[in-house]
Amino acid sequence: MTTFWSRRGALAASGAGALALALPVPGAAAAQSAPVVAALTDEFSALRAKWRGLLLGQGFSPAAEPFKAKLAALGTTARGHLAAMSPTEGSLWPEHVYADPDPDKDTESYTYSAQIQSSYGKLKTMAEAYAQPGTGLTGDPALLSAVLTGIDHLGAEVYNESQTPYGNWYNWQIGAPQSLLDICVILDDHLSDERRAAAVRAVDHFVPDAGVAHYTGTSTGANRIDLCRVLALRGALDGTAAKVALARDAISPVFPYVTSGDGLYADGSLVQHTWVPYTGSYGAVLIDGLSKLFALLGDSAWAITDPQRQIFLDAVEHAYAPFLHDGLMMDGVSGRAISRGLVAGDLSKVQQNDHLRGHAVIASILLLGQGASAGENTRWRAMAKGWFTRDRYSDVATGRTLGVAPLSRVMALLADSSVRPAPEENGHRVFPGMDRAVHRTRDFTASVSMASRRITYYENGNGENLRAWHTGSGMLYWWGPEGEGQYSDGYWPTVDPYRLPGTTVSAKPLADGEGGIWGAARPDVVWAGGATDGTCAALGQHLKGLSSTLEAKKSWFFLGDCVVCLGAGITGADGGRVETVVDNRSLGADGTAVLTVDGRPQPGGSWSGTRNRVRWAHLAGHAGYVFPGGTTLMGLREERTGTWKAINGGGSADPVTRRYVTLLADHGEDPTDAGYAYIVMPGASRARTAARAAAPRWLETLANSGAQQGVRVPSSGFTGVNFFEAGTVGRVTADAPVSVQIREKRDGTAVVCVADPGRTVKGLTLTWRRPVQSVLTRPGTLIEASTGSTLSLRFGDLSTTGGVTQTVRVRTA
Numbered sequence: 001m002t003t004f005w006s007r008r009g010a011l012a013a014s015g016a017g018a019l020a021l022a023l024p025v026p027g028a029a030a031a032q033s034a035p036v037v038a039a040l041t042d043e044f045s046a047l048r049a050k051w052r053g054l055l056l057g058q059g060f061s062p063a064a065e066p067f068k069a070k071l072a073a074l075g076t077t078a079r080g081h082l083a084a085m086s087p088t089e090g091s092l093w094p095e096h097v098y099a100d101p102d103p104d105k106d107t108e109s110y111t112y113s114a115q116i117q118s119s120y121g122k123l124k125t126m127a128e129a130y131a132q133p134g135t136g137l138t139g140d141p142a143l144l145s146a147v148l149t150g151i152d153h154l155g156a157e158v159y160n161e162s163q164t165p166y167g168n169w170y171n172w173q174i175g176a177p178q179s180l181l182d183i184c185v186i187l188d189d190h191l192s193d194e195r196r197a198a199a200v201r202a203v204d205h206f207v208p209d210a211g212v213a214h215y216t217g218t219s220t221g222a223n224r225i226d227l228c229r230v231l232a233l234r235g236a237l238d239g240t241a242a243k244v245a246l247a248r249d250a251i252s253p254v255f256p257y258v259t260s261g262d263g264l265y266a267d268g269s270l271v272q273h274t275w276v277p278y279t280g281s282y283g284a285v286l287i288d289g290l291s292k293l294f295a296l297l298g299d300s301a302w303a304i305t306d307p308q309r310q311i312f313l314d315a316v317e318h319a320y321a322p323f324l325h326d327g328l329m330m331d332g333v334s335g336r337a338i339s340r341g342l343v344a345g346d347l348s349k350v351q352q353n354d355h356l357r358g359h360a361v362i363a364s365i366l367l368l369g370q371g372a373s374a375g376e377n378t379r380w381r382a383m384a385k386g387w388f389t390r391d392r393y394s395d396v397a398t399g400r401t402l403g404v405a406p407l408s409r410v411m412a413l414l415a416d417s418s419v420r421p422a423p424e425e426n427g428h429r430v431f432p433g434m435d436r437a438v439h440r441t442r443d444f445t446a447s448v449s450m451a452s453r454r455i456t457y458y459e460n461g462n463g464e465n466l467r468a469w470h471t472g473s474g475m476l477y478w479w480g481p482e483g484e485g486q487y488s489d490g491y492w493p494t495v496d497p498y499r500l501p502g503t504t505v506s507a508k509p510l511a512d513g514e515g516g517i518w519g520a521a522r523p524d525v526v527w528a529g530g531a532t533d534g535t536c537a538a539l540g541q542h543l544k545g546l547s548s549t550l551e552a553k554k555s556w557f558f559l560g561d562c563v564v565c566l567g568a569g570i571t572g573a574d575g576g577r578v579e580t581v582v583d584n585r586s587l588g589a590d591g592t593a594v595l596t597v598d599g600r601p602q603p604g605g606s607w608s609g610t611r612n613r614v615r616w617a618h619l620a621g622h623a624g625y626v627f628p629g630g631t632t633l634m635g636l637r638e639e640r641t642g643t644w645k646a647i648n649g650g651g652s653a654d655p656v657t658r659r660y661v662t663l664l665a666d667h668g669e670d671p672t673d674a675g676y677a678y679i680v681m682p683g684a685s686r687a688r689t690a691a692r693a694a695a696p697r698w699l700e701t702l703a704n705s706g707a708q709q710g711v712r713v714p715s716s717g718f719t720g721v722n723f724f725e726a727g728t729v730g731r732v733t734a735d736a737p738v739s740v741q742i743r744e745k746r747d748g749t750a751v752v753c754v755a756d757p758g759r760t761v762k763g764l765t766l767t768w769r770r771p772v773q774s775v776l777t778r779p780g781t782l783i784e785a786s787t788g789s790t791l792s793l794r795f796g797d798l799s800t801t802g803g804v805t806q807t808v809r810v811r812t813a
Contacts, residue, residue, distance in 0.1 A: 043301055047236040047244070051185050054292050054367075055128070057405035059412060062134035066399025066407065071134035073348065074404075078129030078137055080347075081122045082146050087153045092119045098158055103166035110462065113167025116158055117175035123150045124179040127186045132404065144190060151183065155198050161205040168462075169218060172206045174226040181233040196238055203234045212250035220262040221272050222282040224254055225289035232293060232302075241301070248302045251293065254286070255308035259802065260454075264311070267804055268319040269433030270333070275456040275519035277434035277449075279323050280334035280357050287320065287364040294371035304371075313372050316365055316380060322429050322438045325445045325479055327391025329358035331487050332436060332449040332477055335458075338492050339465040341644040342652035353488040355394035356401045362387050363406035366413060379422070385413055386421035393485040428537045428558055432757065432803025435472070435528040437539055439558040444682035446478040446563060448502065448556055450528035450541040456519035457546050463649030466512035467497040469521075469546050474554045476502025476563065480683030482621050491586050493642035493651075494658040501584045504543060504567055504667075506550040507576035514547055521546055527724060529757030529803045530739040536560070538720030538741040540709065540757060549573045555709040557720040562626075562681045562692075564699065564713075569706025570667050570674035580676045582633075582663035585622050591659050594620040595635060596686055608636045610666075616693035619661055624681040624689025628699055631678070634664040675704055702730040717744030731769040736761040738798070742768060744812065749776065752791070752808045756798035764795040771813030779806040 060067050085092060090099030096119045100112035129135040130143045137143050159180065165172040184191055184199055207230050212219055219227060228247040235243025257266045261274050272282035290312060297303050323330045331338045331354050340352045350356070362384045369377035388396050388410065397414065399407055413419060424445070430437045435450040451457045451472030458468040478501075479486060498505050515521025523544040530539035537558040544551050550572040557564040565582075572578045587593050595602045596618045597611050614633040617625045627633065639659050644651025667674035679699070681689055692698060702710035702721065710721030710729040719742040723734045732740055738761060741753040754766060772791040781801060784794040785808070793808060 044236050044239040047232075047296060047300060048185050048188050050296055051182075051233060051236065051292075052131075052188070053405075054295060055182055055186060055405060056132055057403075057408035060404070060408040062132075066397060067404060068134060070399045070404055070407070071132055072136065074125070074129050074132060075135030075137045077347075078126045078135065078143065081126050082143055085122075085146055085150065087149065089157070091115070092150055092153055093122065096122075100166050103164070105167065109167035111167070113165070113171040114175075116154065117171040117179070119150070119154055120159075120176050120179035120183070123147050123154075124183050124186075126150075127183045131186050144187070147183065147187065148190070148195065151180070151195060151199070155195075155202060159202050159206075160198070161201045163205075165206060170223075173211065174223065174230065177203045177207055177230045177234075178226065181230065181237060184237055185233065200234060200238050200240075203230065207231065207234070209246055212246065215253035221254065222278075222285040222289065223272075225251065225286055225293070229289050229293060232296060244297075244302045247293075248297055248304055251290070251304060252306045252308065254290075255306060255311045257311065264315055264319060265431075265433035265802070267431055267433050267802065268315070268322065268429065269431040269436070270315075270319050271434055271455075272335075273459060273519050275454070275522060276335050276459045277333045277431075277436055277455065278335050279319060280329040280331070280354075280361070281337040282335070283320065283333070284329070284357060284361050284364070287316075287361060287368065291364045291368035291371070295367055298371050313368070313376060316368065316376070320361060320365065321383065322431075323447070324358055324361065324387055325424070326484050327358050327362070327387045327394060327396070328354040328484065328488065329361055330354065330438070330447050330477060332447050332471070332475065333434070336461060336465040338468065339644070339648040340651070341490070341493060341648070342654065344645065344650055344652050346652070350400055351488075351490075353394075355391065355484075355488055358387070358391075359394070359396050359401040359410075360406070363402055363410055366409050367406070381413060381416075381419050382422035384410075385419050386423060388414065389421045390424075391484065393488060427534050428532045429534075430530055430532050430537060430539070430755070430803075430805065432529045432755070437530070437532075437537060437558075439537065439563070441560050443561050443684075444478055444480045446476060446558070446682065448477075448539060449475045450539075451523055452525055452528040452542075453522055454526075455522065455528070457515065457521045457523065459517075459519040460513045461517040465647065467510075467647050468492075469497060469510050469514055470500050470503045470505050473500070473503040473505060473543055473545065474541050475500045476556070476565075476680070478563075478623075478680065478682045480623060482683075485588075486586055489586065489588055490656040490658050493644050493647055493656050494640045495584060495586065495660065496640065496662070499579065499581045499584050499662055499664070501581050502565070504550070504552045504554060504570060504578065504580045506545050506548040506572050506574045506578050508545075508548050508574040510547060526758035526760060527737070529755060530556075530722065531720075531741040531753040531755035531805045532558075533741060533743055533751045533753050533805075533807065536716075536718055536720070536741065536743060538710075538722060538739050540722035540724065540739055542724065545572070550578060553706050553709060553722075553724050555720075555722045557711050557718075559713060559716060559718060561684070562679050564679050564711050566675070566677050566701070566704045566709045566711070567665075568673070568675040568704045568709060570676075571672050573670050575670065577669050578667040578671050578674070580665040580667065582625055582665060582678055583619075583623065583680065584660060584662045585619055587659040587661060589658060593622060593661065595637065595661055596620070597633065597635065599690065602635060603637070606638055608634070608638075610634045616689050617663060618684070618686040618689045620686070622682075624684035624686065624692070625663060626679040626681065626689060626693045628677050628679070628696070628701060631665065631676070634666050636660070636662040636664070638662075673706070677701060677704060700730075717746075717750070718742075733767045733769075734764065735766075736764045738764055738766070740766065748812055750810050750812050752793065752810060753805045754793075754795065754798070754808075755803055755805045756801060757803050759799045759803060761795075761798040764793075764798060766793045766795070767791065773811045773813050775808060775810050777807070777809040779808065781806050782808060
């Protein structure tokens, strides 16, 4: 393989920095020394060779599992594509007609433009089968001829410099050119100058330099990195240094933190499409693209040296790791991807789910580590090994979740005995930039999804994710000892979309895609978020229902072994019932977990019923539920059948059936000022649940109204209050709407945490009627503090802090 030239070495050989930016103009080659021309040629050849390695993988044995089976399956798929390929006017395969009879930018044209991308995707699969060992088609001349014929056909008919794009911009600028360029690199030695030039002309036409001239519109975040990938490979394909340099430079706007819209936030949030939390989907594309571009351009004349690159490297632990749990990527930050599941026509029947998305992100972290510091790379390898080895639901070593190239890197890691798996880090993180929070303890992991003017209820588009209406209405995800597959196994096509766990919802029927596409549906409220000391948290949400009159105030207080949930001010006039879903737990295809209510087992078959004055309930193998003061509880055990196609137009129509146990607080029809209170104890035994219910002094409910909600847990020194309105709750008074958490520690100190979830507080006076000796640490927003028999804290403008917690540490008397 060609030795890579460093950027400094190439410049020294040329004697002119401009050679790293552009090839010589026609006729000027004679002015260049032979070593300079050779150096540049070697650089481009090295780029193509490196990209080929990134696409196909390296260092694996094709005769060893899981590679043997994966390569054989690749060959089978490619053989099927080859047999079905039938070039004709308007299509390359009969099922992928791209000739649009009425080309424009409407939804119907999206269908046609997508077929261009799909056609190139099949050709790429065929090219991989030709180049990879062990496929049964390795080096097959008929397969090579078919791929080249397919490139020529698509190039002549639709993907060329004379074609006006129609349908979805993405297919023309990212989807199709990425596959086309990948094919060209894979078949580099078999590509004629004419085919290479035709590909270059087409890409230049659809992806002009102007596409990355401004960081706006569709050229932001993950999309920008995808465009840069196209530009870099296009430059490497024919040796145009200016294109590679443009790709490198156009990456830089992705790095800085943003305070609104698309991008990475200082608090770890990652948003795409302006309103959508997208760490697990567009964020996955972002880290995949950047990891590959760092690897591609590293040690070349175009290495990414922007010092702000460190912001993204920091995001591995700051933005991605919090949403990775034992191999899975949490659905609450995966947007439309949760609806993809089984794709229609996928003969392999590999279900896309949170584990598949998680494995892809972790594999990207491994690759990114090669371009990071030695310390970061060491930490990330340990973290990755921990995530993979703890994943009991989806074993990465089976090879079902990753392609050959990333799998080769993962298997090498797992075989490296010098790397010890790192454990999960416990703690709480609030992500105010995307109305999300994550909680980890030794007993369970949880996440809550909220919505506000800043963040959508849910995103649908391209016929995807049509019924995720209420995922932003306070959905509480949690994973206990046996919960790794809870949302992975056919959950989204079978769960009742009106009864998502943790949500308060009107039964008013909603249309598929209700509220508009691309995250258009957002409530006219500002409060979503809360305060945390990094271990516990007080979170709150002002809920307004999607296309509904429903309104409520919801709070979650996250503690060491449980989540305390309060709701108040629940009011609606839709003419239907309103419910709060205490939980809706999937039991899988044939689960029989016993539901116990106040010590009495409930029926094991299909059943629904209402129990009065319930103090506690327990679902074997899942969780315990405690209802302070008692409640009327509705329970439901049922089998539900659905299809992926019903929630995603491209999904499989095969029926999926799963069993559920649902626990509900029924607020009745058109309630006024209804409320609820319950405690979720993930992983708790029946005995521990009963004991918690029998200890009424364990929890003090300080307030539960539409104005304030608060609790105190004396045994852990915890006090949490959400002041939706100014007022006094227990010993705490706030003269503005804020979230407050106080935790008294055994060492004689206390931590007072304040956050402004609504971003409206210009000044705050907070008092805590507790003797305090001194203030030990203070944030910059704290203007004045007085101690004595009462602690008084005066803060400045909190509206500019982005909802981030302000922490004051004090010594108590």
